Amino acid sequence: MRTFKIGLFGLGVVGSSVVSILRKNQDLIYSRLGAGLEVTHAVTANPAKKREISLEGIKVSSDPADILDNPDIDIVVELIGGITTAADVVLRAMDAGKPVVTANKALLAEKSREIFHKVYEKGLPIGMEASVAGGIPVLRSLKEGLSGENILEITGIVNGTCNYILTRMTEEGAPFAEVLADAQRLGYAEADPSFDVDGVDAAHKLAILVNLAYGTMVPYGDIYYEGIRGITPEDIAYAGALGFTIKLLAIGKLENGRVEARVHPTLVAEDHLLSSVNGVFNAVFLTGDNVDATMSYGRGAGGLPTGSAVVSDIIDIARNLKLGIPAKIPPLSVIRECLAERAVMPIQDISSEYYLRFQVRDQVGVLATITRVMGENGISIQSMLQPSVSEHPDEPVQVIITTHRARESDVQNSLKTLEPMEFMAGGTQLIRIERFQPELKD
Numbered sequence: 001m002r003t004f005k006i007g008l009f010g011l012g013v014v015g016s017s018v019v020s021i022l023r024k025n026q027d028l029i030y031s032r033l034g035a036g037l038e039v040t041h042a043v044t045a046n047p048a049k050k051r052e053i054s055l056e057g058i059k060v061s062s063d064p065a066d067i068l069d070n071p072d073i074d075i076v077v078e079l080i081g082g083i084t085t086a087a088d089v090v091l092r093a094m095d096a097g098k099p100v101v102t103a104n105k106a107l108l109a110e111k112s113r114e115i116f117h118k119v120y121e122k123g124l125p126i127g128m129e130a131s132v133a134g135g136i137p138v139l140r141s142l143k144e145g146l147s148g149e150n151i152l153e154i155t156g157i158v159n160g161t162c163n164y165i166l167t168r169m170t171e172e173g174a175p176f177a178e179v180l181a182d183a184q185r186l187g188y189a190e191a192d193p194s195f196d197v198d199g200v201d202a203a204h205k206l207a208i209l210v211n212l213a214y215g216t217m218v219p220y221g222d223i224y225y226e227g228i229r230g231i232t233p234e235d236i237a238y239a240g241a242l243g244f245t246i247k248l249l250a251i252g253k254l255e256n257g258r259v260e261a262r263v264h265p266t267l268v269a270e271d272h273l274l275s276s277v278n279g280v281f282n283a284v285f286l287t288g289d290n291v292d293a294t295m296s297y298g299r300g301a302g303g304l305p306t307g308s309a310v311v312s313d314i315i316d317i318a319r320n321l322k323l324g325i326p327a328k329i330p331p332l333s334v335i336r337e338c339l340a341e342r343a344v345m346p347i348q349d350i351s352s353e354y355y356l357r358f359q360v361r362d363q364v365g366v367l368a369t370i371t372r373v374m375g376e377n378g379i380s381i382q383s384m385l386q387p388s389v390s391e392h393p394d395e396p397v398q399v400i401i402t403t404h405r406a407r408e409s410d411v412q413n414s415l416k417t418l419e420p421m422e423f424m425a426g427g428t429q430l431i432r433i434e435r436f437q438p439e440l441k442d
């Protein structure tokens, strides 16, 4: 029986799960691949560290050359995270003619040009399924199942930590800081949660999704992202009163050749499928020009779900190796000659509906002024909610306005005009509302 040898970088949460899955499902994998898979070498920062899994049969060291310069290694798996060393590992593996599997979204998003130019040049397969939405095979859907589709829209809940926090804030009316502290205690949020709660992680995943959907390598730094720290239980309640839930969405579209790519808290209609994605779960909603709406749902993180995606990539690559063929599917969905240079649309140029929560003093003429300024900027108001009028004249009053579709720059201009006005009693909350392409009609 032929056995493909795997060199594994990283024996952390995902790395050890990969070892476990390959062992546990060894027979099943053989039956599907017609060959064996074995991790023979692992490289980690602290090779002597005690691990929860048995490392029998695996030579562990801290020297990358043990894998990269080893002619016996067929496939390199990078699960160390970070960017500098990981980039070095992936590029050196490719130079050595070894296909790579990685779960590293930061690397794939921030160093897309370096990595993918090398991958195209070498014609080797790269597996990256685990980098977006953990165990949900969404990249494979984009590259294979939807390869005949013009992708009209990608909308994802791709960060389980944010979704967990927003779900609990919605269910319990609890403030962000309190739920975050609890999430950290329960292991759903890191000690330093900024990558997750500030939207960075979701922006990394969105970069990968739009690159695959639109055959490009967008400059990651141009993707607009905003996290959930500013969302209050009051906003969640007002959104609910208007028929919406608040989700951190990663949104990707192609508009006149430019990629619209943005991550921010978003009002989603309560009856939309994405509204019912709760807790740590992820979902990616893809709309194609023929297939219409599709949604994939599942666990977006965790050792086993993420490890499962890594193993599926290893199997896929081993099938190629077995047949002696190079990468069957282009790494970014399109062949090298068809890769497109695409700019990311600045957030000021997008159009959306908006939820605006003004904090104002209870004075005559305030509403008229707000609507006049918005009208002068070409913004038409869809609904208005004034939940409570305080009995104390000094306490600010909340005014919630939703707009019809408007240009972001016009909304920002109205806020700039209104903010210095004497009746304003605090900052204005702006949350975008997402409407979806028409869903499948019966």
Ligand SMILES: NC(=O)c1ccc[n+]([C@@H]2O[C@H](COP(=O)([O-])OP(=O)(O)OC[C@H]3O[C@@H](n4cnc5c(N)ncnc54)[C@H](OP(=O)(O)O)[C@@H]3O)[C@@H](O)[C@H]2O)c1
Binding pocket: 009, 010, 011, 012, 013, 014, 015, 043, 044, 045, 046, 047, 049, 078, 079, 080, 081, 082, 085, 103, 104, 105, 106, 130, 131, 134, 300, 301, 302, 303, 306
């Ligand atoms: N955890 C998830 O749920 C999840 C989900 C999706 C994607 N990912 C991605 O998967 C990757 C791995 O994540 P993880 O959660 O498994 O991380 P982790 O638990 O922190 O494990 C990282 C591993 O890499 C090793 N390492 C760190 N720096 C190294 C270096 N310079 N050279 C060699 N080894 C090094 C560590 O070695 P020692 O153990 O010896 O210290 C450790 O074994 C990341 O790119 C992450 O973004 C993770």
